[in-house]
Amino acid sequence: MLISNALVLGTFSKLNKNIKKSERCNAMASSGKRINKSADDAAGLGICESFKAQVRGLSQGERNTQEGLSLLQCVDGHMEEIQKDLQRMREMAIENATNTRSDEDREKAQKEFNQIKENIKYVSQNAEFNNIKLFDKDKKLSIQIKYEPFIYQEINLNELTLNSLGIESDNVLTRDAASKAITSIDDAILKCISQRVAIGSDMSRLETALNDGKNTNSSTTASLSRIEDIDMATAAMNLFKSDVLVKYTNAMVFHANQDTNNTMKLLG
Numbered sequence: 118m119l120i121s122n123a124l125v126l127g128t129f130s131k132l133n134k135n136i137k138k139s140e141r142c143n144a145m146a147s148s149g150k151r152i153n154k155s156a157d158d159a160a161g162l163g164i165c166e167s168f169k170a171q172v173r174g175l176s177q178g179e180r181n182t183q184e185g186l187s188l189l190q191c192v193d194g195h196m197e198e199i200q201k202d203l204q205r206m207r208e209m210a211i212e213n214a215t216n217t218r219s220d221e222d223r224e225k226a227q228k229e230f231n232q233i234k235e236n237i238k239y240v241s242q243n244a245e246f247n248n249i250k251l252f253d254k255d256k257k258l259s260i261q262i263k264y265e266p267f268i269y270q271e272i273n274l275n276e277l278t279l280n281s282l283g284i285e286s287d288n289v290l291t292r293d294a295a296s297k298a299i300t301s302i303d304d305a306i307l308k309c310i311s312q313r314v315a316i317g318s319d320m321s322r323l324e325t326a327l328n329d330g331k332n333t334n335s336s337t338t339a340s341l342s343r344i345e346d347i348d349m350a351t352a353a354m355n356l357f358k359s360d361v362l363v364k365y366t367n368a369m370v371f372h373a374n375q376d377t378n379n380t381m382k383l384l385g
Contacts, residue, residue: 161344168341174264175334182327185260185272188246189320192274193313195244195251199277200309202233206284207302213295226289234279234287241278252277262326270326272319275312282308 209226212218218226241252249258254276259269279285282305287298 165341165344168337168344171264171337172334172341175330175337178261178263178268179327179330179334181260182262182270182323182330184247185258185262185270186320186323186327188249188258189272189316189323191244191246192251193316193320195240196277196309196313196316199237199240200306200313202237203282203284203302203306203309206230206233206287207299207306210287210289210295210298210302213289214292214299216292218292223290230287230289234284237282237284238279241276260323262323262330270319270323273315277309277312 209230213223213226244251251274256274258272258274260272262268262270275281283301284298284305287294287301289295289298
């Protein structure tokens with residue numbers, strides 16, 4: 118009797134062990150992950166969580182960098198618009214810097230000249246990105262581009278108003294005023310070009326940072342996958358084997374119980 122009980126208990130122990138193994142294999146096959154809880158691989162889980170934190174940080178850094186690029190593209194687009202307006206103002210100043218223009222011609226030209234200045238004024242006062250004014254005053258922005266703290270890309274946005282461009286009082290009502298306007302508008306165009314060059318440099322550096330971040334993110338994700346993910350073919354095979362073992366040991370338990378019952382009947 119003791120032998121039979123020992124056999125039943127041993128078979129039950131094997132059954133429980135195989136059931137747990139089957140459950141683990143099933144969890145792996147369902148999730149595609151080798152590590153689903155700390156009991157699966159405590160050390161591996163710690164490494165995986167560290168990699169996951171890095172991946173999340175890198176992904177956010179990529180989004181920050183992309184937002185920075187979008188901001189700079191917005192800035193450059195508005196500056197291109199202002200530069201075109203300045204070019205038109207220069208043409209008008211040259212056109213009116215001659216004594217062959219009548220007062221009526223100059224007054225008509227001045228109306229367009231003023232309208233262009235109003236366009237520039239409107240852009241400088243209202244152009245914004247995500248509620249950030251772009252040209253109202255000088256400002257410095259810091260773009261967090263990495264998952265580590267204090268890894269910034271600095272962006273300088275310069276004031277681009279009629280006053281900062283030096284054309285606020287320009288007019289083309291007289292030959293002398295138009296001649297003077299040519300000089301100040303030339304300076305304004307050069308200032309605009311210089312700022313666009315700086316913006317282009319900032320964009321280039323952000324694009325480099327974005328590509329670096331993507332490469333690092335990709336390699337970190339690959340490292341995480343090698344530790345955490347499971348080969349599905351192997352997982353399917355292990356699941357099949359564990360299911361067979363569960364059925365086999367379950368049958369052993371049944372037969373052991375039958376043997377015990379038969380023995381009891383003989384003794385009874």
